[in-house]
Amino acid sequence: MHVPAPLRRPLPVALLLMAAAQALFTWRLTIPHRLVFDEVHYVPAARTLLALAGHTNIEHPLLGKTLIALGILLFGDGPAGWRALSTLAGTATVGGVFWILWLTTRRLRPAILGTLLALFNFTLLVQARIAMLDGFMAAFVVLAVAAMLWAMRGPHATARWTLGAVLLGLAAGTKWTAIPYVGYAALAIAILRHRDPARWPGLSVVRAWLILGLVGGVTYLATFAPAFFYSDNPLSIATLLPFQLDIYHQQTQVLSAHTYQSDWWSWPLMLRPIWYFYDVADGAQRGILMVGNPVVMWGGLVAVAACLWGAVRRRNVRLGGVAALWLGSYLIWAIIPKSLGFFYYYYLPSLWLPIVIAVAADHWRRALREWDETLLIAAATLFLWFYPILSAAPLAQPDSFRRWTLLPGWN
Template sequence: MLDRLKALRTRPYLVALLLGIAAQTLFSVHLDRPSRIMFDEVHYVPAAQTLLDLEGPRNVEHPLVGKELIGAGIVLFGDNPIGWRALTSFAGTATVLGAFAFLWLLLGSMRAALVGAVLTALNQSVYVQARTAMLDIFLGAFLLWAMVVMLWAAKGASGQVTRRWVGAGVLLGLAVGTKWAAIPYVALAGCAFLVTRLRDARVARRPLSSAFSGKNQPHWPGLATFPGLMLLGVVSIATYFLTFLPAFFYARDPLTLAGLIPLQQEMYALQTQVLQRHTYQSDWWSWPLMLRPIWYFYEWDEGAQRGVLLIGNPVIMWGGLLAVLACLWAGFREKAHRPLALALLWIASLGIYVVIPKSLGFYYYYHLSAIFLCLALAAAFHHFDRGRGKGREEWFVFAALAMFVYFYPILAASPLQNDQGFTRWMWFASWR
């Protein structure tokens, strides 16, 4: 089917436009369901309202960017469910387009880019988070677009590289300004830059010392390695601290320059505190297996029983694990560094939660990893298909779509038959 769209293969901007319209439509239909605050919206919607009024600090545990964006939606669309979730729906569309742009730049294949983007829209984690006023959808969008801009900079002419590199630093700073979970990705971005430089030197049979020069570089030409790393760090850190600007104008306990660093220490203490057990807590190793999804909402609302379950698309989540293994195989056995990089990115995204000092974990922490699974799936199909167009990925997309349609009623707060209507989707006891 995708091969029949030959006229669009050389028009990525048109494809991106159509894809963006489709994604935004998907995320926007019945965005006002449920009509009440659900799950962790109880933290972020009031915090955004408080921030709009500049009343004073609230939800100090997390930085301000996500709450600023939720507040922007309230300003544009009103203090109602659509206003709370409007900007998260836009961030969901940005995530889908980011997957498309990243794969197009990485693999140069319209088929792979479109497959990866559609799977991202259907992976259910993105869908639910795009319709919930929480922070993770913004985190994913900023990080994915930082990856896009870094890759775009790698392919730029000498005069374009620095501007694009600065743009990537700004996006990384905004990601950290959304949730501190982005901090390891700033380090990963620097490592990816350095490893690519060293690999380029090895492939060109040049001394490794040449990797630190900006001259005659196939990637990021004109950008020397150590200045590039420093620029990325300085820009991302400066952007992060600039996002606290509204806090300087609070009516109560306004932030001061002297209080900026102590605020970071307070945030760290809050994020690493030992919390009481939670009904929906889960361990990092259980997330790929999808053992403990989360009911964001299950109540009577607007004349019907409705539910919103954060649960991944089984076709994508479990099939994606096979794709990661395939990408590792391609990397180590066939020296295919692009699939290998995506497999390692997924592994790193999960490994972060092995080491960070959080006392509780939740399935929504897997949001970024779920996106990277979609990228790995597209890369695996692209690599092993080797341009023969056998259409295996199309059947996979159809299966993912069918599964999405199956779960749709408990993703979109559709009316259920009664208060036990959820049971038809409960494959395992741990899903209840």
């Protein structure tokens, strides 16, 4: 089959995929016309921030709420304004996944495969259409990983690494769950530079660590700038660092039991996803289920195991690296001091699974042949089947949810 010349180059393909993603995320974005799930926390916090009235929702840093407030400022205090910038974060995540895979494999087939699997993995669509913090945080982390991979080869390694440090600082300024990635980046450059000194040319390990600490740290602290202009109890240089302890105490407080709480070990198995919404709204029964695509989520676990085997057996750095992305992103939840866990905490780890699948499929492409196409078709088929309860489409009757509850915990 003849492929037009522009579609044989990465940039036009990436832009095409991002445009398709943006259209998908924006379609019927304003439905339902009322606050959904944790929007009840973050939209009021964004309104307060927009008014510079004072501290609210201090469990998390300011940047995610600032971005929601910016959406309200640009598009009005309604569902379009609440969610508009979340769609852009989702589209940026799509571009970041493509960028990571292109830099890792230098082949369009795995880059397209992984990007489409990410798009079909349910979680990205759901988080791109709701005013929550996780979509912004994940977008910054994915783009940071891409920037640091971009710095590995060619000129301008220091500038590109600095871009990655800025993005990690922005991610931490959205949610603290991004902070471990600073440590992962420091560890990765130390190990890989030791194995191959040609990586990140002109950028020493010590300089890279200083950039991570100083640039990333300054960027993080800069995200608190709006709080210096609050009318009630504004922050100051003297109170900025002590305020971080207030965030920590809020993060580690013991919370009451919740209907949708779940343990971290259960998230890859999707034993307890979350109904973000299930009610009559805008003239119809509607639902939004935060769950993953079984083809991607469970198939990704097989790919992680295969990559770990390949990394140990064949000492393949690429396979080990993508598996480590998922492992580091997921296993950190075993020690994060949160009294309650929820499936949506698995959102960022879920974004690495399509990347692991694509790299595994590319590595073993001769043995697997057209297996990647079969997997993609299966993921797309499930995406179309589940779409009504991912997008708040109208449902036939109040108990329509039973059509999609594959496991008892999905009710």
